[in-house]
Amino acid sequence: MSVENAPVVDVDEAAIPVEKKMYYRFESNDKKEFRVSELAIQQSETLNRLVEAMGYTSEDVENKPAIAIENIDGKTLKLVFQWCEHHKGEAIPVDDGSVPKIVEIPEFDAKLMDIDNGLLFKLIWAADYLNIVQLLNVSCKKVANMAQGKTPAQLRRVYLLPSDEEDEAAKRAAQEAQDPRAREVEEEFEERKRQGGNSFF
Amino acid sequence: MTTFKDNVLDAIVYTYHSENFSSQLAYEKLQKLTGAESYTLQDVEKLYKEIDEKVFSLIKPKEINLVDLPWHFNKEVVSYLDLASRMSLRKTCHLFRHLVDIDKLSIDTLTINLCLRCIKITINESLGICYTKSKSKNCCKVEYNNSSKDVESSFTKAAFRDLAIILSNPRWEIEVLTVHENIYGDLPLKTNLAFRRFMNSLENKPKVECLGVSSHSSDTLLYSILRNLNETFIKTIEIDPLDQLQFEKYEIFELPQWKNATSIFTLHLTLSPDKWHHFLDFNKCVTWFWSADGLTSDQFLVWKDKLLQNPQLDQAKIRIGSRNGLDLTIINELNESLGIQGVGVWAKINYPESQKKLSICVAKNFIWFKGPEYEESEETDVEDEEIDYEEDSSDTSDGEPDE
Numbered sequence: 135m136s137v138e139n140a141p142v143v144d145v146d147e148a149a150i151p152v153e154k155k156m157y158y159r160f161e162s163n164d165k166k167e168f169r170v171s172e173l174a175i176q177q178s179e180t181l182n183r184l185v186e187a188m189g190y191t192s193e194d195v196e197n198k199p200a201i202a203i204e205n206i207d208g209k210t211l212k213l214v215f216q217w218c219e220h221h222k223g224e225a226i227p228v229d230d231g232s233v234p235k236i237v238e239i240p241e242f243d244a245k246l247m248d249i250d251n252g253l254l255f256k257l258i259w260a261a262d263y264l265n266i267v268q269l270l271n272v273s274c275k276k277v278a279n280m281a282q283g284k285t286p287a288q289l290r291r292v293y294l295l296p297s298d299e300e301d302e303a304a305k306r307a308a309q310e311a312q313d314p315r316a317r318e319v320e321e322e323f324e325e326r327k328r329q330g331g332n333s334f335f
Numbered sequence: 336m337t338t339f340k341d342n343v344l345d346a347i348v349y350t351y352h353s354e355n356f357s358s359q360l361a362y363e364k365l366q367k368l369t370g371a372e373s374y375t376l377q378d379v380e381k382l383y384k385e386i387d388e389k390v391f392s393l394i395k396p397k398e399i400n401l402v403d404l405p406w407h408f409n410k411e412v413v414s415y416l417d418l419a420s421r422m423s424l425r426k427t428c429h430l431f432r433h434l435v436d437i438d439k440l441s442i443d444t445l446t447i448n449l450c451l452r453c454i455k456i457t458i459n460e461s462l463g464i465c466y467t468k469s470k471s472k473n474c475c476k477v478e479y480n481n482s483s484k485d486v487e488s489s490f491t492k493a494a495f496r497d498l499a500i501i502l503s504n505p506r507w508e509i510e511v512l513t514v515h516e517n518i519y520g521d522l523p524l525k526t527n528l529a530f531r532r533f534m535n536s537l538e539n540k541p542k543v544e545c546l547g548v549s550s551h552s553s554d555t556l557l558y559s560i561l562r563n564l565n566e567t568f569i570k571t572i573e574i575d576p577l578d579q580l581q582f583e584k585y586e587i588f589e590l591p592q593w594k595n596a597t598s599i600f601t602l603h604l605t606l607s608p609d610k611w612h613h614f615l616d617f618n619k620c621v622t623w624f625w626s627a628d629g630l631t632s633d634q635f636l637v638w639k640d641k642l643l644q645n646p647q648l649d650q651a652k653i654r655i656g657s658r659n660g661l662d663l664t665i666i667n668e669l670n671e672s673l674g675i676q677g678v679g680v681w682a683k684i685n686y687p688e689s690q691k692k693l694s695i696c697v698a699k700n701f702i703w704f705k706g707p708e709y710e711e712s713e714e715t716d717v718e719d720e721e722i723d724y725e726e727d728s729s730d731t732s733d734g735e736p737d738e
Binding site: 164165233234235252255256258259262270274275277278279281282283284285286288289290293294295296298301305 | 390398399400401403405411412413419420423427429431439
């Protein structure tokens with residue numbers, strides 16, 4: 135099934151199946167509304183717990199305001215719910231402790247994540263916030279694949295990483311909160327920079 | 336063309352809204368003010384809507400980059416990366432330097448080639464970096480993946496600085512570390528010396544499972560490396576002397592790393608037989624000594640008794656000489672001490688209070704002890720038969736092995 139044809143989102147009443155399934159309504163921070171099936175919601179631990187706690191009836195779902203997800207925008211939330219609908223009913227993977235995890239990126243997911251990196255990182259942020267384990271797994275593998283064979287300069291561009299100056303500023307701000315090892319790493323980094331940044335690694 | 340920051344334009348639109356201008360008028364005034372269509376009418380209408388709905392803000396949402404993502408996510412990203420990508424990533428920013436450094440990593444092979452004017456580091460037989468001395472003083476050329484850059488540093492310093500990142504990381508493990516000394520041209524004595532100093536300067540003891548050294552001064556180089564490795568991690572030692580090495584660094588035998596290792600493989604060492612017992616501390620020993628001059632049956636019996644204390648023994652195979660092996664007198668003397676006669680005959684001795692056997696064979700070019708853990712392999716048998724055949728053909732007194 136293509137990403138474009140994924141069953142989700144911008145509500146089309148006719149598209150709602152006849153069977154008595156509950157479709158919850160969610161609203162992004164830019165006021166876009168989505169209808170998502172009960173089964174798809176189960177892919178998100180956060181949303182699943184939320185709707186369970188709310189205990190909505192079919193009438194409540196229609197009559198009460200849409201559930202607001204205040205820190206995710208519509209564009210990102212659309213991708214999230216497309217993913218959830220496509221994978222609804224699938225078992226949620228349990229972490230078996232293997233490092234790295236063995237993850238295959240399905241074709242649908244690959245197409246869904248074929249987006250600009252800024253949006254991809256928003257999607258990952260949302261997946262983490264909504265606790266969608268398998269979406270996090272595949273996106274993590276995708277981000278790792280992006281690094282293979284890249285130089286540091288290319289990685290900075292691909293990953294939208296901060297410049298050294300921005301990094302320094304952020305580091306100074308967080309300095310006091312660091313653990314001892316992180317401080318050592320920073321000192322080593324500074325020392326290397328003082329030496330002219332000549333090292334290969 | 337003049338460009339305006341979005342929040343400046345947004346602020347102007349906000350002002351027009353507060354003056355109760357229509358969105359159309361605001362759009363026209365904005366166009367006139369900026370001299371270009373910075374915002375379309377739809378843009379202005381969208382902003383008016385946001386203001387009306389009280390969701391307008393001059394603060395734009397920050398673009399998310401990788402470092403903004405959860406720590407655990409980025410840590411997992413690192414876990415997927417190969418060494419080359421990790422090395423690149425750790426140069427980008429503090430966060431990834433930290434994440435790469437704290438993540439466990441197993442390196443299959445790390446090979447260091449020491450030459451007079453260059454050092455080559457090869458990782459996992461794919462990532463190769465070469466540091467070459469430049470003509471200008473204190474400069475070197477670093478070559479990697481068909482690209483090169485000049486670095487203001489001596490080639491040894493540049494190479495060892497990078498090498499330290501791998502070797503000093505307490506979370507990284509190296510399966511096979513091999514240090515080669517260049518065998519062509521002038522001996523890399525200075526590079527060798529610098530490398531030994533570098534090994535002594537490491538902050539942490541590298542976790543190396545198998546250490547291989549091939550050098551004109553294998554014992555000295557081996558000692559410098561071995562003493563700085565993690566004592567509990569080392570399992571195998573391989574020595575390849577590039578010429579007839581007089582093995583003189585007896586301090587090696589006292590190192591905990593030597594004592595803790597379980598296998599040793601060597602080529603052509605010159606070492607008096609009264610020191611050979613140090614090679615019998617291992618569960619598996621395949622070694623080659625140039626000469627057995629001075630070997631006595633008393634020493635031989637001490638070895639036998641020592642090996643009978645080790646039921647974990649795989650084998651101790653001592654090859655002797657290249658052309659001239661043991662002479663017949665000493666062969667007979669050693670065999671007689673075991674109560675057997677003939678060359679190439681296997682004696683089998685029970686381990687104390689056990690059914691396990693220690694098999695011993697003394698032939699012209701080897702003394703071979705096979706322990707309870709030894710497993711016959713076809714390849715070895717063929718090789719050994721050939722050796723025995725040669726011995727048989729040159730010496731009519733040789734007998735057939737009994738197994």
